[in-house]
Amino acid sequence: EKEAGKIAAEHIIIFCDIAETLQIWQWTKREPGQPVRCREHRHSKGQDGLPLILKLRNLLFTFDDFSPEGEISIIDVRAKTRAGFDVDTVTKKFYERFKKEHDAFLKFIAGIPDEHFHQWYVSVMLNRLMFIYFIQKRGFLNNDLNYLRTRLAESRAKGPNRYYQHFLIPLFFEGFAKRENERSQAMNKMLGKIPYLHGGLFLEHEVEQKFPQISIPDEAFEKVFTFFEQYQWHLDERPVESNTEINPDVLGYIFEKYINQKQMGAYYTKEDITEYISKNTIIPFLLDAAKEKCRIAFEGQSSVWRLLQENPDRYIYESVRHGTELPLPGDIAAGIKYVEKRTGWNKPAPAEYALPTEIWREVVARRQRYEEIWGKLCNGEVCNVNDLITYNLDIRQFAQDMIENCEGPELLRAVWHAIQKITVLDPTCGSGAFLFAALGILVVLYEACLDRMQVFVDEFDASGGAHSTKKFSDFRETLARTTSHASRRYFVLKSIMVNNLYGVDIMEEATEICNLRLFLKLVSQVERVEDIEPLPDIDFNIRAGNTLVGYATMDGINPLGKQGMLDFDGITERIKEQAGDVARLFDRFQEMQVEHGMASQDFMAAKLEIQKRLKSLGQELNQYLAEDYNIDRKKKKVDDKWLESHRPFHWCIEFFDIIQQGGFCVVIGNSPYVSIKEVGYK
Numbered sequence: 001e002k003e004a005g006k007i008a009a010e011h012i013i014i015f016c017d018i019a020e021t022l023q024i025w026q027w028t029k030r031e032p033g034q035p036v037r038c039r040e041h042r043h044s045k046g047q048d049g050l051p052l053i054l055k056l057r058n059l060l061f062t063f064d065d066f067s068p069e070g071e072i073s074i075i076d077v078r079a080k081t082r083a084g085f086d087v088d089t090v091t092k093k094f095y096e097r098f099k100k101e102h103d104a105f106l107k108f109i110a111g112i113p114d115e116h117f118h119q120w121y122v123s124v125m126l127n128r129l130m131f132i133y134f135i136q137k138r139g140f141l142n143n144d145l146n147y148l149r150t151r152l153a154e155s156r157a158k159g160p161n162r163y164y165q166h167f168l169i170p171l172f173f174e175g176f177a178k179r180e181n182e183r184s185q186a187m188n189k190m191l192g193k194i195p196y197l198h199g200g201l202f203l204e205h206e207v208e209q210k211f212p213q214i215s216i217p218d219e220a221f222e223k224v225f226t227f228f229e230q231y232q233w234h235l236d237e238r239p240v241e242s243n244t245e246i247n248p249d250v251l252g253y254i255f256e257k258y259i260n261q262k263q264m265g266a267y268y269t270k271e272d273i274t275e276y277i278s279k280n281t282i283i284p285f286l287l288d289a290a291k292e293k294c295r296i297a298f299e300g301q302s303s304v305w306r307l308l309q310e311n312p313d314r315y316i317y318e319s320v321r322h323g324t325e326l327p328l329p330g331d332i333a334a335g336i337k338y339v340e341k342r343t344g345w346n347k348p349a350p351a352e353y354a355l356p357t358e359i360w361r362e363v364v365a366r367r368q369r370y371e372e373i374w375g376k377l378c379n380g381e382v383c384n385v386n387d388l389i390t391y392n393l394d395i396r397q398f399a400q401d402m403i404e405n406c407e408g409p410e411l412l413r414a415v416w417h418a419i420q421k422i423t424v425l426d427p428t429c430g431s432g433a434f435l436f437a438a439l440g441i442l443v444v445l446y447e448a449c450l451d452r453m454q455v456f457v458d459e460f461d462a463s464g465g466a467h468s469t470k471k472f473s474d475f476r477e478t479l480a481r482t483t484s485h486a487s488r489r490y491f492v493l494k495s496i497m498v499n500n501l502y503g504v505d506i507m508e509e510a511t512e513i514c515n516l517r518l519f520l521k522l523v524s525q526v527e528r529v530e531d532i533e534p535l536p537d538i539d540f541n542i543r544a545g546n547t548l549v550g551y552a553t554m555d556g557i558n559p560l561g562k563q564g565m566l567d568f569d570g571i572t573e574r575i576k577e578q579a580g581d582v583a584r585l586f587d588r589f590q591e592m593q594v595e596h597g598m599a600s601q602d603f604m605a606a607k608l609e610i611q612k613r614l615k616s617l618g619q620e621l622n623q624y625l626a627e628d629y630n631i632d633r634k635k636k637k638v639d640d641k642w643l644e645s646h647r648p649f650h651w652c653i654e655f656f657d658i659i660q661q662g663g664f665c666v667v668i669g670n671s672p673y674v675s676i677k678e679v680g681y682k
Helices: 004-008 052-057 075-084 089-110 115-136 145-156 161-177 187-192 204-211 218-228 248-258 271-293 307-312 330-337 360-378 385-390 395-404 407-422 431-463 475-482 488-499 508-523 571-593 600-628 640-646 655-659
Strands: 014-015 022-029 035-044 424-426 501-505 543-546
Touching: 004 307, 089 115, 089 218, 115 145, 115 204, 115 218, 115 508, 145 161, 145 218, 145 385, 161 187, 161 218, 248 543, 271 395, 271 407, 271 431, 307 360, 307 395, 330 360, 385 395, 395 407, 395 431, 407 475, 424 431, 431 475, 431 488, 431 501, 431 508, 475 488, 475 640, 488 571, 501 508, 508 543, 571 655
Parallel strands: 424 501, 501 543
Antiparallel strands: 014 022, 022 035
């Protein structure tokens, strides 16, 4: 790509294997201020040629595209190329059609007189159906790639409008929500071979509990399935190969663009931003926590900072290093010492020296910055966590290398302990963009720790110490837990979702799509249906509520109102004890998530008990909170309208243990972007 860029800044590269059975078409996406991204599209011999033809149509130029002088601008060429090869374009096309199908599906649903719940249930149903479309294309549902469509045809053969009530509802609440041996024989026969998924997605929803008479005709599903079948559904994260391919990322896009509302302060945040913010908050915490437990590893000549000295370029981003290996042209270099010789510095620099849109002046400044940082690394001047941020070094690579190269088990234990205990919160999580970035950062470090544990164990056993199983017993126990699962990556992701990630959003739809995307991430790790484990239930990790309204700590609770009276009855202490009981139940509930063979009814019983206690505590705290808002609860009842408009979220009971221990380790998310004219500075 770099070499082709020297010939033409805008280009498509076509790679072909020797046997001429496979081609990869590579197009490079460039945007100002963004890293360069390569979009690759594979075309195999024997494959349907329509996807390639559709792309080539975008590269077709007619006489109308050219000016009277016979010229065409690079901007126009780039726009047509982007239409065929950019993944975002595919997602946008799906989204535009999805909007129409969403509105059409809404009109079919009957039995929900409340507009809010009516709209909400459309999202619930479409989320479920999209999830099923992804997994059925893996052959996970009765080995039928068209499972939903097949069952719709069978249902219609038995009579009209039976599909929703007589097939989908049993599929959701009996099939996916129960193990095969817990379903009736008749149910297993009707549903076929389907996995037990659990996970909260296929439990009875609040809307379904509130309106049990919901009905949806077969025609609604016929139309939705016809729309879905125009796309190819892929669980993996590979680049799409045609403009009909869809992967789970589309769900986040749909939420951010369709359900999200900017008037509520919700904005779409791209992956490069979420990744940058997340890694520069999460990793510094982990490094500081590891240093606290194993200070010796961060001090002295053989400390972890030596990695920066040994290979400085490894930790300086490629975008900073770009072109620095080439000597500057003489006329440009002359201007470094002599200002009067900088006449060419404001001209665009060629691609081998410059990042997109850079002029020579910017190239020189970037090279000087690179040389300054490189010198500091070589001289060992960078030796604390803050410097990694200050000099914008690849902190993610450093953390991974530190784990993979740690010479003693003490540092590894310190890092592992920090990773296991870290709590990451996005208080305005939306559809989970920042939590996904956090997941991507933690999973790499989690697996690096496991790999390094294995090395320590293997080297010790190879040295003749295999008879002593007490050595590295903690490592052995951890490794044994991971190997008991069909997919190590699945176990790692599941552990992080259950133990490390937390989010809150004022919109219930947001939290539901966040859960859905996390579930799809898990299922994408599985190749065989028999290896699917129950999805985690993270409804207590990802919560709905107004993060700005409610009690953050127990100290803020004022059960006796504003009269200034003392709490002689110990109401606050009682609430604290009850919240502690709920927290202990939640700890047990989290442990149940990674245990094998747990009966579905045990999960449900534990979850319902936690929900019941949280609801009771929340209702009591809402009464006290209302008085803080000048509502005299002795004279006026705290009504549903007030609760709906304020939507209180009481951190001190929802996340009791975490708040009692001082709060979340890391808080990530979008800063409150507000136009400067809206802020009155005084």
